[in-house]
Amino acid sequence: MGWEQELGEADRMWRTYIEMAKHLGSHLQQHLQRECDLSAADFEVLVRLTESERREMPVAEVAAATQWEKSRLSHQLTRMAQRGLVERVDSDDRRYPDVRLTDKGYAAINKAVPEHTEMVHALFVDVLGPERLAGFAQACADVLRALDEHRERDCSL
Amino acid sequence: MGWEQELGEADRMWRTYIEMAKHLGSHLQQHLQRECDLSAADFEVLVRLTESERREMPVAEVAAATQWEKSRLSHQLTRMAQRGLVERVDSDDRRYPDVRLTDKGYAAINKAVPEHTEMVHALFVDVLGPERLAGFAQACADVLRALDEHRERDCSL
DNA sequence: TGGGCCGGGTTGATACATCAACCTGAAAAC
DNA sequence: GTTTTCAGGTTGATGTATCAACCCGGCCCA
Numbered sequence: 437m438g439w440e441q442e443l444g445e446a447d448r449m450w451r452t453y454i455e456m457a458k459h460l461g462s463h464l465q466q467h468l469q470r471e472c473d474l475s476a477a478d479f480e481v482l483v484r485l486t487e488s489e490r491r492e493m494p495v496a497e498v499a500a501a502t503q504w505e506k507s508r509l510s511h512q513l514t515r516m517a518q519r520g521l522v523e524r525v526d527s528d529d530r531r532y533p534d535v536r537l538t539d540k541g542y543a544a545i546n547k548a549v550p551e552h553t554e555m556v557h558a559l560f561v562d563v564l565g566p567e568r569l570a571g572f573a574q575a576c577a578d579v580l581r582a583l584d585e586h587r588e589r590d591c592s593l
Numbered sequence: 594m595g596w597e598q599e600l601g602e603a604d605r606m607w608r609t610y611i612e613m614a615k616h617l618g619s620h621l622q623q624h625l626q627r628e629c630d631l632s633a634a635d636f637e638v639l640v641r642l643t644e645s646e647r648r649e650m651p652v653a654e655v656a657a658a659t660q661w662e663k664s665r666l667s668h669q670l671t672r673m674a675q676r677g678l679v680e681r682v683d684s685d686d687r688r689y690p691d692v693r694l695t696d697k698g699y700a701a702i703n704k705a706v707p708e709h710t711e712m713v714h715a716l717f718v719d720v721l722g723p724e725r726l727a728g729f730a731q732a733c734a735d736v737l738r739a740l741d742e743h744r745e746r747d748c749s750l
Numbered sequence: 751t752g753g754g755c756c757g758g759g760t761t762g763a764t765a766c767a768t769c770a771a772c773c774t775g776a777a778a779a780c
Numbered sequence: 781g782t783t784t785t786c787a788g789g790t791t792g793a794t795g796t797a798t799c800a801a802c803c804c805g806g807c808c809c810a
Contacts, residue, residue: 446718447710449730453717456733457614459740477766496788508767510790515765531775532788553604560610561603563739564732572732573606575721576613582720583616634796653758665797667760672795688805689758753810760803767796772789779784 460559467555472548477512478521479552482537482545485522491537494527498535516541617716624712629705634669635678636709639694639702642679648694651684655692673698 465476474482484501485491499509513535516522521541524533537545564572622633631639641658642648656666670692673679678698684691694702721729 446714446723446726449726449733450713450717452730452733452737456737456740457618460736461614463740463744475766499788505768506789507769507791511766514790529776556607557603559739559743560607560736563736566603568728568732569603569606571725571728573609575725575729576606576609579617579717579720580609580613582716583613583620586716587620632796656758662798663759664761664799668796668798671760686806751810753808755808756804756806758804760801762799762801764799765797768794770791770793772791774787774789776787777785780782 463559464552464555468548468552471551472544474544474548478516479545479548481509481512481516482521482541483549485535485537485541486545491542492525492534494532494534496532620716621709621712625705625709628708629701631701631705635673636702636705638666638669638673639678639698640706642692642694642698643702648699649682649691651689651691653689 461476468474468476468479472479480502481498484498485493487501488497495506495509495513498504499506502509504512513522513524517524520538521544523536523538525536527534561569618633625631625633625636629636637659638655641655642650644658645654652663652666652670655661656663659666661669670679670681674681677695678701679692680695681690682693718726
């Protein structure tokens, strides 16, 4: 043994971040589930669909927006369709069907978004305040950039 | 529609955080899976077990450390036991068995931790630098505190 | 001493994530 | 015009997360 007792400052800060991310995520998720009967996955798909004027878009577009694997999305859409939140509709190219938000799905997301947003503000935005929030977001952006660079290096090997 | 086009600064910053958390988490997870054949859940359990001198502790202690539900932990331990990473051993009180790190589990975690730590430094700690890291961690701690307070209010209703 | 209580653990069912294999039909190649 | 190719979608299998139901052995109490 040995290393695990010798956590430096930086590692403890990393753990603080992990703790925060875990708790914040599960809190928001549980709220969504209990109050709106939506999983985080449901919520994400529904939000993307509202970003289309016609409440309908190609599956590939949802996949691009969510950055999910195609199979994950397909399974998710099957479950959501069974629960009546969305429906698959054929488009001109029969290979690539569209997904449409049903009225039920529309009602669900319109109830969920304001509640979710309120929660995000209460637990995150308002806690940090404008300046610290900006700094925090900048830090996140920097980490994201580092991740992209790292991924590029990995691919070029 | 309407609200979804009117994202304020704060909401875009929230999304930046969500993006970062998602990418960073999945990157670390994939690395762990590919290089060490460990899931994030495996990793967490193994780390907690190394925090005991004897590589062994009561299930309840692991549950407390990870803050997992008892059933989640039980399922996880079953799978890890099947793969030979841990084993359940009876303690004096037959109701509450202990979990012990096997040699295979010990080897796995000793390979994984340094790699994981290196990755965390490369992608997070070193990207932010000492001052910004401290600010970031402080922000996380504040959000955590807000979460705790919020949860208390919820319970007292 | 022999019920019944009770806290912690396990099990089962369902939802979600991931990987690999497969299907499908439009468009390219011939 | 037939064959090939191929991007994108679906399906199945396995691992993981969560909830509810159940089990079990020590403890309390009569």
